[in-house]
Amino acid sequence: LFAVGDISVFVRCSLSESSAIITTLKQELQSLLSQKVDLEKAIQLIRDEHTTLQLTCSHLEDKLRKTQDENRELVDRLMRYKSKDAEKMNEENDKFLKKRYAKIQRELEEAAKDSSRNVSLDTYAPDIPYSEKSAVPTKPSYVFDAHEGEVSAVKWSPVDRIVATGGADRKVKLWDTSKSTLS
Missing domain, CATH: 1.20.5 (Single alpha-helices involved in coiled-coils or other helix-helix interfaces)
Known part of the structure; x- marks a missing residue:
């Protein structure tokens, strides 16, 4: 271009x-x-x-x-x-x-x-001796304060009338029932 x-x-x-x-x-x-x-x-x-x-x-x-x-x-x-x-x-x-x-x-x-x-009872166990007077108690025989709050477990000792209790306060206490004291 x-x-x-x-x-x-x-x-x-x-x-x-x-x-x-x-x-x-x-x-x-x-x-x-x-x-x-x-x-x-x-x-x-x-x-x-x-x-x-x-x-x-x-x-x-x-x-x-x-x-x-x-x-x-x-x-x-x-x-x-x-x-x-x-x-x-x-x-x-x-x-x-x-x-x-x-x-x-x-x-x-x-x-x-x-x-x-x-x-x-004779019908089921005729050989076992039992007392006609045995029944569940209707009132307590002894009352005492064992724990702070509720008692959740009780165990009887086979010897010396000792009772172990466990409560809501997380303590285990041993009681002598013959003396009504805490061991």
């Missing part, structure tokens, strides 16, 4: 040279126009691809949104089913426990009825 300064050269050229320059410039112009058309086609192709990709992306976003909604609905439905199953299981457990407690209650009532019958 010729710059502005080259125009003076162009003016001074002969007609044949000018024709050659014009032909060269026309070819160059055709080449540039062809490149321009190719670039415009490439730009249009890129725009079309961009539009297609945007539509595809929009479609996929809609599909994702629908899938997420469906997933949320399925999770909610699953939670409702699990809740119903848990309620049903709790009801079955309650029924089982009620039946079990009723059975235990009946057994206790039957055992109480059986033990309330007057049965002679």
Whole structure:
């Protein structure tokens, strides 16, 4: 190509040279126009691809949104089913426990009825001597303060009437019952 300064050269050229320059410039112009058309086609192709990709992306976003909604609905439905199953299981457990407690209650009532019958010791152990007067005492024979708070354990010694007591104060005390003193 010729710059502005080259125009003076162009003016001074002969007609044949000018024709050659014009032909060269026309070819160059055709080449540039062809490149321009190719670039415009490439730009249009890129725009079309961009539009297609945007539509595809929009479609996929809609599909994702629908899938997420469906997933949320399925999770909610699953939670409702699990809740119903848990309620049903709790009801079955309650029924089982009620039946079990009723059975235990009946057994206790039957055992109480059986033990309330007057049965002679001779029936079960005729060879064992026993006193007709032996019974559980109804009043204490001796009362004393053993511990601070509750007494939780008492153990009688087989020798010398010694009693060991353990209490809530976490102490073990030995008592001599013949002297009523703490050993």
